[in-house]
Amino acid sequence: xxxxxxxxxxxxxxxxxxxxxxxxxxxxxxxxxxxxxxxxxxxxxxxxxxxxxxxxxxxxxxxxxxxxxxxxxxxxxxxxxxxxxxxxxxxxxxxxxxxxxxxxxxxxxxxxxxxxxxxxxxxxxxxxxxxxxxxxxxxxxxxxxxxxxxxxxxxxxxxxxxxxxxxxxxxxxxxxxxxxxxxxxxxxxxxxxxxxxxxxxxxxxxxxxxxxxxxxxxxxxxxxxxxxxxxxxxxxxxxxxxxxxxxxxxxxxxxxxxxxxxxxxxxxxxxxxxxxxxxxxxxxxxxxxxxxxxxxxxxxxxxxxxxxxxxxxxxxxxxxxxxxxxxxxxxxxxxxxxxxxxxxxxxxxxxxxxxxxxxxxxxxxxxxxxxxxxxxxxxxxxxxxxxxxxxxxxxxxxxxxxxxxxxxxxxxxxxxxxxxxxxxxxxxxxxxxxxxxxxxxxxxxxxxxxxxxxxxxxxxxxxxxxxxxxxxxxx
Numbered sequence: 508x509x510x511x512x513x514x515x516x517x518x519x520x521x522x523x524x525x526x527x528x529x530x531x532x533x534x535x536x537x538x539x540x541x542x543x544x545x546x547x548x549x550x551x552x553x554x555x556x557x558x559x560x561x562x563x564x565x566x567x568x569x570x571x572x573x574x575x576x577x578x579x580x581x582x583x584x585x586x587x588x589x590x591x592x593x594x595x596x597x598x599x600x601x602x603x604x605x606x607x608x609x610x611x612x613x614x615x616x617x618x619x620x621x622x623x624x625x626x627x628x629x630x631x632x633x634x635x636x637x638x639x640x641x642x643x644x645x646x647x648x649x650x651x652x653x654x655x656x657x658x659x660x661x662x663x664x665x666x667x668x669x670x671x672x673x674x675x676x677x678x679x680x681x682x683x684x685x686x687x688x689x690x691x692x693x694x695x696x697x698x699x700x701x702x703x704x705x706x707x708x709x710x711x712x713x714x715x716x717x718x719x720x721x722x723x724x725x726x727x728x729x730x731x732x733x734x735x736x737x738x739x740x741x742x743x744x745x746x747x748x749x750x751x752x753x754x755x756x757x758x759x760x761x762x763x764x765x766x767x768x769x770x771x772x773x774x775x776x777x778x779x780x781x782x783x784x785x786x787x788x789x790x791x792x793x794x795x796x797x798x799x800x801x802x803x804x805x806x807x808x809x810x811x812x813x814x815x816x817x818x819x820x821x822x823x824x825x826x827x828x829x830x831x832x833x834x835x836x837x838x839x840x841x842x843x844x845x846x847x848x849x850x851x852x853x854x855x856x857x858x859x860x861x862x863x864x865x866x867x868x869x870x871x872x873x874x875x876x877x878x879x880x881x882x883x884x885x886x887x888x889x890x891x892x893x894x895x896x897x898x899x900x901x902x903x904x905x906x907x908x909x910x911x912x913x914x915x916x917x918x919x920x921x922x923x924x925x926x927x928x929x930x931x932x933x934x935x936x937x938x939x940x941x942x943x944x945x946x947x948x949x950x951x952x953x954x955x956x957x958x959x960x961x962x963x964x965x966x967x968x969x970x971x972x973x974x975x976x977x978x979x980x981x982x
Contacts, residue, residue, distance in 0.1 A: 659689035666698060670794065673870065675706045675905035693722040697729045701794050704736055705906050709743070712736045727784040727791055731799040734780030738806050739908075741773035745809075777806055790826050795873065798826035801833045808840065816840055831860035831877040838884065839916065842923040850884070857881040872901040876913045879935070884920055888931045895935065899942045904950065910943045 666681035682699040689695060700715030713736050719729040748766050756763055781803040784791055791799050804819030817840050823833030838853035858881040864874035875898030882891045902909045917936050921929040 655688040656692070659685040659692060659695060662688075663695070663698065666702075667794075670702055670705075671870075673872075673901075673903040673905070675702055675903060678702045679706070691722055693719040693726050693729065696722065697726065697732060698794070700729070700736070701732050704732065704739065705903070705908070707906060707908050709736055709739055713740075725787075727787045728793075730780045730787075731784035731791055731802070732793070734777045734784065734806075735793075735799075735802050737773045737777035737780065738802065738809075741770045741777060742809070744770040744773060774806060774810055778803070781806065789822075792826065796827070797830060797832050797873075798823040800826060801836060804833070804836060808836075813840060813844060817844075829860060829863075831857045831864060831874060831881075834860060835877040835880055835916075838881070839919060839923075842884075842920065854881040854884040858885070870901050872898065872903065872909060875901055876909075876916070879913065880916055880920060883917065883928075883932050883935060884924070886928055886931075888935075891935060895938065896942075899939065904946065907943075907947075910939060914939055 662681050662685040666678045666685070669675075669678040669681060679699065679702050682695055682702065685695045686692070686699070696715045696719035700712045700719065703709070703712035703715060713733065716729050716733040716736060719726060720733065723729075744766055748763055748770065751760070751763055751766070752758060781799060785799060785803065793799060793802070800819045800823035804816045804823065807813075807816035807819055817837065820833045820837040820840065823830075824837065827833065834853055835857045838850050838857055841847075841850040841853060857877055861874045861878035861881060864871050865878060868874070875894065878894060879891055879898055882888075899910075914936050917932050917939075921932040921936075924932070
């Protein structure tokens with residue numbers, strides 16, 4: 508209804524405007540399209556007016572609802588105001604109880620936290636004390652180790668002098684004492700093994716040198732020395748083979764065959780160690796100042812590898828050109844390969860070098876040995892006899908190998924020379940064997956005397972320690 512009233516009013520207004528316009532401007536007549544547009548605009552305005560009326564009605568209703576809600580809330584507030592007077596004290600009491608419990612719990616947690624902190628601090632202090640004690644003990648241990656290592660190193664020159672003086676027992680005792688101060692020193696184990704080798708105690712030598720290599724597997728001197736030990740082990744097995752065959756045991760006997768296998772294994776192991784050490788240090792020398800190439804040449808000679816033996820000895824002459832040792836062995840190889848002229852020429856050089864060495868060191872047994880061989884090779888029997896006893900006296904008493912080595916070399920030379928020269932050599936060998944037997948008898952007698960003395964001392968100690976027998980009372 509309201510809508511139609513608004514539309515009528517709008518139509519009336521528009522019509523009035525048109526009439527006035529016609530009166531003022533009779534020409535031209537209004538366009539019908541214009542009238543339609545005006546009607547549509549009036550219609551739109553009526554729609555907006557109606558929407559505004561509806562919005563006003565909604566606002567009026569919302570206002571009435573708000574007034575009603577306010578009344579309801581006011582009534583509810585009046586109803587609750589009486590209960591609040593009772594609830595507030597109760598809430599205050601509850602809040603007090605809750606607050607007290609929280610305060611009590613917080614205090615308990617604080618005490619527990621403090622106790623835990625104190626425990627942790629005590630544990631940390633204990634750990635710090637233990638760490639401090641460990642550091643102090645470590646420092647003390649390091650100082651003791653440094654002192655012990657210094658003492659051990661100071662004993663090495665002592666053992667070396669004893670060895671050069673051919674006091675092998677004394678050198679062994681010194682090196683063993685050094686090991687008590689520094690048991691992880693590979694050099695001491697090496698020196699000990701070297702002296703054991705020269706003393707003929709090959710198993711002890713092997714153990715000492717293997718321990719040296721366990722401590723330092725790249726220590727070339729120990730590898731070369733161990734190679735020499737295996738060569739000597741192979742030589743000792745060969746002696747067993749020779750003894751069996753000399754007694755009539757066939758070469759194809761199982762016992763002989765097994766010994767040959769063991770010998771070959773020892774020689775192979777020896778070669779591996781020698782080659783490895785010399786590849787690392789081609790100029791490596793032993794404790795007697797000789798090139799290890801000479802020992803390798805001796806191994807090749809024993810295995811019948813003459814060309815390799817000659818090569819090794821020639822390398823040795825390059826390392827120690829003033830030593831008679833490699834030249835002497837080289838000369839004998841020339842003899843065994845039929846190079847007599849070269850042999851004689853080389854032995855002449857050996858004689859000169861060996862003589863210079865014994866003049867420089869009158870206790871140099873190996874130089875004396877080379878001097879004896881070189882003179883016998885040249886037929887100088889009288890000159891050999893002049894120095895024979897002196898040379899034999901310089902042979903180390905603790906090493907049976909030294910005289911055996913000289914005898915073996917002379918017998919090889921005799922096989923090559925033959926005739927009267929060979930007989931002269933056999934006579935010298937006979938004298939050397941006689942000297943060795945006398946020396947061994949003397950050593951055996953000294954050992955018996957020492958054993959008897961030790962037994963007497965032990966018996967005396969036992970008698971002193973035995974309880975005294977009860978004696979009868981005397982009137």
